[in-house]
Amino acid sequence: MTLDEIIDQALQEDLGDGDITTRAIFPDPTPGRASLLVKEDGILAGVPVAEKVFRRVDPGLEMKIFRKDGDQVFTGDIAFELKGNVASILAGERLALNFLQRLSGIATQTARMVKEIEGLHAKILDTRKTTPNLRELEKYAVRTGGGFNHRSGLYDMVLIKDNHIDKVGSIVNAIRMVHRHLEKTGKKGMKIEIEVRDFEQMVEVMNEGGVDRILLDNFTPEDLADAVKIINGRFETEASGGITLGNIRKYAESGVDYISAGSLTHHIQSLDMSLKVVRRTVWDDE
Numbered sequence: 566m567t568l569d570e571i572i573d574q575a576l577q578e579d580l581g582d583g584d585i586t587t588r589a590i591f592p593d594p595t596p597g598r599a600s601l602l603v604k605e606d607g608i609l610a611g612v613p614v615a616e617k618v619f620r621r622v623d624p625g626l627e628m629k630i631f632r633k634d635g636d637q638v639f640t641g642d643i644a645f646e647l648k649g650n651v652a653s654i655l656a657g658e659r660l661a662l663n664f665l666q667r668l669s670g671i672a673t674q675t676a677r678m679v680k681e682i683e684g685l686h687a688k689i690l691d692t693r694k695t696t697p698n699l700r701e702l703e704k705y706a707v708r709t710g711g712g713f714n715h716r717s718g719l720y721d722m723v724l725i726k727d728n729h730i731d732k733v734g735s736i737v738n739a740i741r742m743v744h745r746h747l748e749k750t751g752k753k754g755m756k757i758e759i760e761v762r763d764f765e766q767m768v769e770v771m772n773e774g775g776v777d778r779i780l781l782d783n784f785t786p787e788d789l790a791d792a793v794k795i796i797n798g799r800f801e802t803e804a805s806g807g808i809t810l811g812n813i814r815k816y817a818e819s820g821v822d823y824i825s826a827g828s829l830t831h832h833i834q835s836l837d838m839s840l841k842v843v844r845r846t847v848w849d850d851e
Contacts (some may be wrong), residue, residue: 566698568614568617568701568702569617569621569697569730569848571698571699571702572614572617572621572660572694572726573621575621575660575663576618576656576657576660577844579659579660580656583791584655584656584809585660587651587655587656588652589656590714591651591652594650594652595650595651596648596649596650596651596653597648597649597650597651597654597841597842598646598647598843599646599647599654599658599840599841599842599843600643600645600646600647600650600840600841601615601643601644601645601646601647601665601840602639602641602642602643602644602838602839602840602841602842603632603638603639603641603642603643603644603836603837603838603841604626604640604641604837604838604839605640605836605837605838606637606638606639606640607635607637607638607672607673607676607836608632608635608636608637608638608669608671608672608675608676608709608710609633609636609637609638609644609669609672609836610634610635610665610668610669610671610672610705610706610709610710611634611664611665611667611669611702612632612633612634612644612645613634613666614661614664614665614668614702614802615629615645615661615662615664615665615784616630616645616739618657618660618661618664619647619653619654619657619661621657621777622653622656622657623649623653623656623657624648625649625650625653626647626648626649626650626653626654626746627647627648627649627658628645628646628647628648629645629646629648630644630645630785631643631644631645632644632645634672634709635672635709638669644665644838647840648757651842652699652844653764654842655718658840659716661717661840662800662838662839662840664702665836665838666835666836666837666838667696667703667706667833667835668702668703668705668706669814669838670705670831670834670835670836671703671705671706671829671830671836672706672707672710673710673760673836674710674810674828674829674833674834675689675707675709675710675829676711677712677810678712678810678813678826678829679710679711679712681744681810681813681814681817682813682814682817682824685817685818686820686821687804687815687816687817687820687821687822687823687824688712688713688818688822688823688824689707689711689712689713689823689824689825689826689829690712690714690715690803690823690824690825690826691703691704691712691713691714691715691825691826691827691829691830692706692714692715692826692827692829692830693715693716693718693719694808694827694830694831695830695831696830700717700718701717703830704717706830707798707829712829713823715825721755722755722756722757723743723747723755723756723757723758724758724759724760724780725739725743725758725759725760725776725800726760727756727760727762727782730766731770735769736759736766736769736770736773736849737769737773739759740757740759740770740773740775740776740795741775743757743775744775756777756778757776757777757778758773758776758777758778758779758801758803759778759779759780760777760780760782760805761779761780761781761782762782762783764788764791764792764795766809767779767781767792767795767796768795770800771795771796771799771800776800777800777801777838778800778801778802778803778823779796779800779801779802779803780803780804780805780825781784781802781803781804781805781821782805782806783805783806783807784804784806785817786812786816786818786819789804789816789819789821790818790819790820793819793820793821793827801822801823802821802823803821803822803823803824803825804819804821804823804824804825805824805826806823808824808825808826808828811830813826824837
């Protein structure tokens with residue numbers, strides 16, 4: 566689904582056959598201006614999406630942008646201003662804010678985690694725990710906050726997990742079945758990652774080989790450090806499970822290559838913002 570399709574469906578969901586309140590109060594085209602007010606410190610993300618929302622509502626709306634995606638913003642900042650028909654501004658207000666607040670919340674939380682492991686080797690990864698149909702946008706917000714993206718979906722990387730292993734009986738079976746399938750389908754060379762739950766499984770993977778990365782799931786920081794030493798660079802390493810802002814540095818100090826955190830996209834507090842129709846904006850000073 567393209568961004569235009571997402572926006573069109575979301576506008577239809579919100580507007581239906583029209584904004585009854587605004588039509589009643591502004592039956593005729595009424596010029597106006599509005600400011601996007603930041604009400605909480607954080608990292609801004611989603612300005613181009615908000616701009617596209619307003620353009621879809623009314624191509625005649627003008628926007629002046631003062632803060633771009635990736636900028637640190639503070640309470641009281643004005644991120645952008647709009648000029649045009651008040652009814653159009655109000656029609657796009659809620660959808661634009663929904664995108665801006667959620668994406669900025671994700672970027673802000675990602676930036677906090679990145680800051681927490683500053684100076685260490687590990688990189689922060691997201692997961693597939695995203696809002697349906699909004700994965701591309703939410704992964705963009707992770708990048709905006711300084712993180713990195715894991716696989717986009719089930720199609721662009723192999724990740725052998727516990728359910729796969731349990732079903733086929735062993736790690737060796739799972740790895741060999743994946744290789745046979747990739748060879749048969751012409752996808753040989755696709756990156757392969759495998760999840761392990763303990764040292765025994767980890768050693769089994771190391772003995773078998775045939776993977777690029779070992780995902781050490783729910784290891785304690787101490788066990789993770791031992792595992793990284795044993796692996797000793799033979800495979801990429803990734804930590805996952807139970808990782809929070811409060812303990813992420815302990816995990817990163819293990820020397821692990823990657824730390825994946827589903828909380829970046831599924832357990833997020835949106836950044837507080839509001840769109841205010843105002844009497845005076847920068848246009849008045851020009």
